[in-house]
Amino acid sequence: MRIYLDHNATTPVASEVADAVATAMREQFGNPSSIHAFGQSAKTALDQARDAVAALIGASPAEVVFTGGGTEGDNLALRGVAGMPAMAGRRQIVISAIEHEAVRHTAQALGKAGWQVDEVPVGSRGVVEPDNLRRLVGANTALVSVMHANNEVGTIQPIAVAAGIAHDAGALFHTDAVQSVGKIPVDVGTLGVDMLTLSGHKFGGPKGVGVIWIRRGLALSPMLTGGRQERGRRPGTENVPGLVGLGVAASLAREQHLPAGDRIARMRDRLEHGILERISGTVVNGAPDARVPNTSSISFEGVEGESLVIGLDLEGVAVSTGSACSSGTLEPSHVLRALGLPPSRVQSAIRFSLGPSTTEADIDQVLDALSRAVGRLRLRGDSRLRLRTAPRA
Numbered sequence: 001m002r003i004y005l006d007h008n009a010t011t012p013v014a015s016e017v018a019d020a021v022a023t024a025m026r027e028q029f030g031n032p033s034s035i036h037a038f039g040q041s042a043k044t045a046l047d048q049a050r051d052a053v054a055a056l057i058g059a060s061p062a063e064v065v066f067t068g069g070g071t072e073g074d075n076l077a078l079r080g081v082a083g084m085p086a087m088a089g090r091r092q093i094v095i096s097a098i099e100h101e102a103v104r105h106t107a108q109a110l111g112k113a114g115w116q117v118d119e120v121p122v123g124s125r126g127v128v129e130p131d132n133l134r135r136l137v138g139a140n141t142a143l144v145s146v147m148h149a150n151n152e153v154g155t156i157q158p159i160a161v162a163a164g165i166a167h168d169a170g171a172l173f174h175t176d177a178v179q180s181v182g183k184i185p186v187d188v189g190t191l192g193v194d195m196l197t198l199s200g201h202k203f204g205g206p207k208g209v210g211v212i213w214i215r216r217g218l219a220l221s222p223m224l225t226g227g228r229q230e231r232g233r234r235p236g237t238e239n240v241p242g243l244v245g246l247g248v249a250a251s252l253a254r255e256q257h258l259p260a261g262d263r264i265a266r267m268r269d270r271l272e273h274g275i276l277e278r279i280s281g282t283v284v285n286g287a288p289d290a291r292v293p294n295t296s297s298i299s300f301e302g303v304e305g306e307s308l309v310i311g312l313d314l315e316g317v318a319v320s321t322g323s324a325c326s327s328g329t330l331e332p333s334h335v336l337r338a339l340g341l342p343p344s345r346v347q348s349a350i351r352f353s354l355g356p357s358t359t360e361a362d363i364d365q366v367l368d369a370l371s372r373a374v375g376r377l378r379l380r381g382d383s384r385l386r387l388r389t390a391p392r393a
Contacts, residue, residue, distance in 0.1 A: 014248070021241045032238055048247055052248070062216065069200075074145075082221075087172075091142065092117075098339075124339050130161050141169050152297055196213040197212045264358065267359075268354055286339065
């Protein structure tokens with residue numbers, strides 16, 4: 001039996017979600033913009049999904065804009081602010097040093113187009129210090145974008161404080177909440193943000209659907225032009241079956257996943273304690289007390305992370321070295337580098353991300369598999385790690 005501990009990359013689709021998607025494909029195939037009965041049936045299904053997502057994040061349904069996922073939402077937030085006439089004269093965007101590539105690379109693209117892009121650093125805990133942000137934000141700042149929870153180490157950022165700093169300077173604030181929605185309570189009013197993005201497949205929904213929440217009254221420039229779908233903010237015929245699935249996933253997250261957070265955190269702690277006690281040369285990366293309940297990043301001295309991922313996969317355990325969106329790159333994790341970790345610790349890091357289906361028996365099996373896999377790699381010596389860290393001639 002295989003064990004899946006890579007829920008930050010994507011989550012298993014809940015059976016209720018799969019059933020709802022299949023039903024929508026068969027029965028709600030009309031175009032939601034059509035005024036006949038078939039179209040209105042599809043529109044009603046979209047409205048119900050919008051209501052469910054709004055309830056999950058404490059929002060008004062009218063502020064919920066459906067997208068094709070977290071990356072599209074992040075692009076719309078950054079590029080939409082950059083195109084706002086109201087922001088004319090402000091040419092700076094501030095992001096954190098540990099943002100997801102969807103924010104990071106979009107900001108870099110805007111930098112090439114003439115925008116000033118600054119990164120607020122994080123310390124070894126992986127948390128943005130408000131004073132550091134305050135020093136960067138000023139009269140030239142159009143937007144501050146800081147993720148709610150980090151995808152690699154799980155650290156939760158002080159979003160309400162950061163949003164207040166942005167607003168004091170007259171800037172807008174966006175948060176990528178892809179890794180927090182469905183894991184911890186998220187309320188847009190409490191956070192005080194102007195925009196928030198989420199992705200369905202991170203909490204049991206289908207891939208290819210997401211949301212950007214846009215505060216009422218914010219005239220964000222659309223990234224695409226076309227029809228009047230989503231009040232003109234995201235034109236194109238909506239993915240009705242996928243969004244129906246998103247709505248069901250949002251309801252399940254409220255009813256089942258959020259209440260399970262404490263249980264998941266206990267299993268995550270059981271996993272960490274077991275690793276630290278049973279395997280020498282191990283250390284947890286990031287703040288242990290300010291993170292989502294399902295995530296743990298641990299470095300294994302003398303072991304190359306990718307080798308360990310492969311070794312665990314052979315044992316029937318799925319984990320990752322970090323962000324799935326960075327898979328295949330030779331660049332070390334920018335998140336762990338931002339924490340100031342030495343190269344050897346960055347290269348030996350593994351991310352474990354649990355889910356509602358994870359059991360204590362799973363944790364026990366993972367600990368046994370880890371002990372075997374790490375022992376094998378250390379016994380033979382990890383040549384890949386030596387090659388990467390060897391000094392240049």
